Amino acid sequence: MKAPSANGAWASSKPPLLRFLDECHDKFATDEAGAVADYIPELSKANPAHFGISLATLDGHVYEVGDSKIPFTIQSMSKPFVFALALDTLGAARVESAIGVEPSGDPFNSIRLNSDNHPFNPMVNAGAIACSGLIHEAKGDDAFEHIREALGRFAGRTLGVDEAVYASESATGDRNRAIAYLLRTNAVLKDRVDSVLDVYFRQCAILVTARDIAVMAATLANRGLNPVTGQQVMTPYAISRTLSVMTSSGMYDYAGEWIYRVGIPAKSGVGGGILAALPARLGLGSYSPRLDSHGNSVRGIRVCEALSSHYDLHMLNRSDDARTSIIADYSIGQNPSRRSRRPHERDILATHHEQVRVIELVGTLSFSNVDYVSRQLASKPRPQFVIFDLHRVTSLTRAGARLVAEEFRELAAHNVTVIIAGVKRGSREWNIIREWTGSLKNVRDFYLLDTAIEWAEDQLVYRHGGSIDFHETTELSEQPLLAGLSKEELADLGEIGTIRYYKSGEKIIAAGSPATSIFFLRSGAVHVTLPDGVRLATLTAGMAFGEMALIEPMRSADVFADISASALEVSLENFERLRKQHPHASGRIMRNLAQLLADRLIVANNRIDVLTAH
């Protein structure tokens, strides 16, 4: 792959990570150290020049360089996936009682068992054969298909088998037969040795590409959720325990050195593949069949080392920041709902606005983030309502969900009402939150933050002796747009208008149509909505709408009746006549319009301040 031309305006830049992988490929391709595996004839047929690298990110992008689409056999890289499958198929208790998790300090094909006469761990051949045996116990003749399907889910496609390699390994696998019989004499294997080894040899002969390995590794790094297909392939428990044994035993007697120098859980196969999975970051797959004396791909090891050192990606060298998650924290005084309030409601809300606290969160709700939020809540007097806006929350860890639930319970115990905004009912996040908080009576949810704020405002008004009534008014003097007009001017205006009636849900104004009149609401309620669905305002009797007709030729928003409503409609034509008759009134109305717009600008600027505060 070459960089696109620098001249064309459309020529896009190349992501630096792709450029880095290109450079690794160019540099390490010249390294001809090591030799292709020859312990079985079929493996020795691999082309030693082949070299492919692929890196999959956890948002599902896959970088590929070189021979990333050449198939080769998975070999020992199958071990972690079959261990994870065994955990999920037979349960952790059964698997963990059969196979240990301590490093053995021995090479991969050691026949030594631990002091319980069980395999040391699932990464040595003895442990891997025991895993295949467990799957065979559970699935019988379907064991291999069960494994092949599971590995296919990790890769995101159906994987084939190299029959020649399978036949060759089966014909020459006496050391593995010795290990299997030793396991059977110690009751670790319960089924026939031949049947179990048939599964094991077939699983080692599954065909993958560097790209497949990258996606499979990324699925390990992503808690079992394949980032390309979006499928949850295994439980997070099985995945984290698999990464644990890869970390402590994946590189056999080189494990301590590997953690120390590279710090990325990894597994290699004698077919020439190396898989590396950095949790919450990336999956790497490489293919180059020349192996070093430990049986690891020479170029693959160099790619892992370069990636770790160039980007300082050691798994124990991570940084985060708890404060990332709160993007805004305010009382509703700083960001009221878009509902126009009558004077007595405004008074109550002005006095008690500190009783509704809004916390807007962003990103991942993790242990650290939620703990930080809970301390922010504990640091100020407790309000009666807390609204958590989760619109921009992209995921929720189990630790985060647990702390959220515990925080809600804490607030419930103090009679604080919790309102969740921004979570769609039935979504994954909603289900998790409901799973943890289902029995709590103090939790409400609204999808729109504005609706949540409006609901909390209504509750505040009720609690402090107010009422939310849809009163009627025929008094034009109550209209802020007409403030300061004389009785005569108001009377003349009343005469040139027409009273209209609307049913609940009826569209009164359509965005994009000519703006030819102004409406003064007399009863009911309407809402003003942008064509993209964003609600700008809710209005009740005594308020005007369509007033921008005074300065704009076209309607920019839709207006719908919320409930049955009535309004006085004054056409611009008639308004023009009034203007000539009462020039002072006309100037006054324009002044009032400017005042309304100035008030809205203050609200908008407050909102910007809230959103851009550090």
Next chain:
Amino acid sequence: MKAPSANGAWASSKPPLLRFLDECHDKFATDEAGAVADYIPELSKANPAHFGISLATLDGHVYEVGDSKIPFTIQSMSKPFVFALALDTLGAARVESAIGVEPSGDPFNSIRLNSDNHPFNPMVNAGAIACSGLIHEAKGDDAFEHIREALGRFAGRTLGVDEAVYASESATGDRNRAIAYLLRTNAVLKDRVDSVLDVYFRQCAILVTARDIAVMAATLANRGLNPVTGQQVMTPYAISRTLSVMTSSGMYDYAGEWIYRVGIPAKSGVGGGILAALPARLGLGSYSPRLDSHGNSVRGIRVCEALSSHYDLHMLNRSDDARTSIIADYSIGQNPSRRSRRPHERDILATHHEQVRVIELVGTLSFSNVDYVSRQLASKPRPQFVIFDLHRVTSLTRAGARLVAEEFRELAAHNVTVIIAGVKRGSREWNIIREWTGSLKNVRDFYLLDTAIEWAEDQLVYRHGGSIDFHETTELSEQPLLAGLSKEELADLGEIGTIRYYKSGEKIIAAGSPATSIFFLRSGAVHVTLPDGVRLATLTAGMAFGEMALIEPMRSADVFADISASALEVSLENFERLRKQHPHASGRIMRNLAQLLADRLIVANNRIDVLTAH
């Protein structure tokens, strides 16, 4: 600690994490299994009932429960810190050639060395004594003070020594003497055995509390930056490698099981302490002197297990989301600068606004985040300018910084100008960015995003044949606020005003003063600024300011002359006279004001849309 009363309005909620630690303390305090260490007489004097837990978060908050302030000796928990100190004092090459990093599979006091006749790793006594020896080589008689000071930086306070425990260990430490002589005969120790062991015994007798251990662990979890004091105590390299050996060898022959079940790098001491450091998350310290048969604190192990399982905190079970980091991505068409532009500038900017792309980022700039940003950039036609707003970026990992630098280089190669906003010159982030990008000619920086956008707009205007001149105008007809007025009306307005002259930097309007006049700028430039320093607008000749006097009685913002300037000031008193004389003109001006406010409202709402988009 009891939960505060539920009644008082000021009674705050208790963070759930503190409640969890309380519950752990109550529950495990009843566990009386295990026995206080008695291999030296002084240790056996510890009170078996003592039980303290402390947890430090990476934003510097420290939770404490129970006997978290009781001092006890650090013992083997000193090993990781002295290893880190050796790496930073003598350099990695020297330390890594003297001490291995493979697990030994032996107990802590094993006398066996590896095949090179070096200690297996720094967590067994042999390796720890070798570390003390290295410090002694470098510092001689000051070795112990060097260690004590370093551990004090981790704890954030000066640490004392238990002289009785020191004397007792020194008198009974024959096995450690045997190990030390073995190291000396293999040339791992170069100095006198007695001198080195004196350092080692003293370091083991350093006094700490559970709180100290939590802060020390949090410093390990925070890449060597003490989250309470803010001091960078060690290099991230030394810290990550220390966590590596804690992971592979910290729990001796129980290491595999510990990673598998708990998954948090940890170290215990026979004094009764346990230290656990979860990278990028937390540090835990516990103190309870009853030990199990492995020499680990029984209650401390239970706290670690409970914390890991309750919150699912296994280090290999992490989740993140790359998309967290981009909070807004737009062209300046959607969010122009607050500089008022003349018509020919507006035309150029309207045609070419896609040439300036603004990317606002939030949180940690990590490997995944920056890679995602670079792919977003590569996915669209390349603009001439890219502005990165880093105001809300809280930290920058080394991987993130490297990818940022590589991205800048990529953009430079395509003649794209990169503009950084939101990074204070001389700050840590600024230094890191400059370290990586110092030689690049295409990088500019401005602290304010608005200034960065304004600069890019200016460049666009120049590139497309425009000019930014501070022209003069005496033509009131150019004033948008006066659009539509007749020549006669304009002439009368001109006559009732007074021409004023201002020096560069002069304050023209003060926020909070009565609003008694309107200004029409004739030459120069002024800026409008809120009392908190937020710049609202920059205006040039042909624009009005102070026009809100038409509807607001008080000034809400300051106005300063940017360069020397002149303006026509019209008092409201005179304006009122004009209004009576020309009622149509008055209505027209109010309509123009409403139009200006409506335009500003559109800009503000665009900004809100940009900031709240998913």
